[in-house]
Amino acid sequence: FKAAKFWRTRTGEEIDLILEIWGEKTIAIEIKASSTPKSTDFKNIEKYRVLAKDKFAAGIVFYLGERMLSYQNHPNLAWFPLDLLWS
Numbered sequence: 227f228k229a230a231k232f233w234r235t236r237t238g239e240e241i242d243l244i245l246e247i248w249g250e251k252t253i254a255i256e257i258k259a260s261s262t263p264k265s266t267d268f269k270n271i272e273k274y275r276v277l278a279k280d281k282f283a284a285g286i287v288f289y290l291g292e293r294m295l296s297y298q299n300h301p302n303l304a305w306f307p308l309d310l311l312w313s
Contacts, residue, residue: 231243231244231246232244233254233270233274235273239269239270239273240270241254241255241256241270241271241274242255242256242257243255243256243257244274247283250281251281251282251283252278252281252282252283253283253284253285253286254270254271254274254275254278254282254284254285254286255285255286255287255288256268256270256271256285256286256287256288257287257288257289257308258287258288258289258290259290260289260290261289261290261291262289262291263287263289263291263295263305265297265298267287267289267305268285268287268297268303271285271287271303272285282302283302284302284303284304285297285302285303285304286303286304286305286306287304287305287306288305288306288307288308288310288311289305289306289307289308290307290308291305291307292307292309293307294306294307294310
């Protein structure tokens with residue numbers, strides 16, 4: 227990874243972390259303090275995906291649940307258990 231930053235718009239939408247892979251692609255990461263995944267977890271990632279266009283590689287929401295889950299059958303959007311970071 228070349229850079230890590232956050233993303234925030236003038237109207238208040240934000241994403242916790244954007245990982246930039248050598249200036250080519252980006253991965254948007256949100257961290258939620260909930261064990262229940264909700265479709266609204268991807269609201270800002272979806273907005274970012276549209277703006278980033280071809281630079282967008284994936285969107286991940288880390289949450290307090292126990293399973294990896296795909297978001298609406300989208301291959302590049304998923305929920306990951308936060309515990310994955312420590313195991």
